[in-house]
Amino acid sequence: MTTSSTDLAPVRVEQKGPMRVAGLRLRLDDQAAQKIPALWQELAPYLGKVPAQVGHADYGLCIRVDHSNSCFDYLAGMEIEKDIEDRSGVPAEWIEIMLPEQQYAVFAHQQHVSQLRQTIHNIFDRWLLTSGYVHIAGGPGTVHFIERYGEAFNPQTGIGDIEIWLPVKTK
Numbered sequence: 423m424t425t426s427s428t429d430l431a432p433v434r435v436e437q438k439g440p441m442r443v444a445g446l447r448l449r450l451d452d453q454a455a456q457k458i459p460a461l462w463q464e465l466a467p468y469l470g471k472v473p474a475q476v477g478h479a480d481y482g483l484c485i486r487v488d489h490s491n492s493c494f495d496y497l498a499g500m501e502i503e504k505d506i507e508d509r510s511g512v513p514a515e516w517i518e519i520m521l522p523e524q525q526y527a528v529f530a531h532q533q534h535v536s537q538l539r540q541t542i543h544n545i546f547d548r549w550l551l552t553s554g555y556v557h558i559a560g561g562p563g564t565v566h567f568i569e570r571y572g573e574a575f576n577p578q579t580g581i582g583d584i585e586i587w588l589p590v591k592t593k
Contacts, residue, residue: 445499482569
């Protein structure tokens with residue numbers, strides 16, 4: 423199924439977590455479109471090579487910095503085992519975030535990764551208004567939403583197996 427940039431693929435709701443994600447973090451600003459791909463390039467040599475990694479998906483976490491919706495950090499990383507104490511090959515400079523068990527609305531992104539912003543806008547500006555769900559928007563340090571890049575994502579083409587995971591609860 424193909425969708426235009428204003429359509430959303432059918433959503434599924436799923437319970438997930440707890441989940442521990444480790445990776446590289448940066449503050450988003452007006453240069454985010456250039457900085458996020460550079461962050462993934464910095465992480466790329468580690469993908470699939472950290473012994474503590476769980477599964478083969480990679481994650482981009484959009485993290486609230488303050489109580490406004492204007493300041494966010496981005497963490498590019500991977501799920502790692504929740505119960506390890508020795509960090510099993512996780513680089514010392516990486517940041518770890520523990521996500522609680524929660525419910526997510528999951529949206530497949532079927533266009534090029536460069537169009538992800540449009541899908542995110544559609545989720546917040548259209549889907550949430552009529553969905554019967556409320557976005558769980560916690561305070562500073564909480565994850566606003568998650569980008570999930572599955573096994574079929576091709577970083578060379580920027581296409582395939584991309585999902586947006588939005589923490590939600592019913593109204």
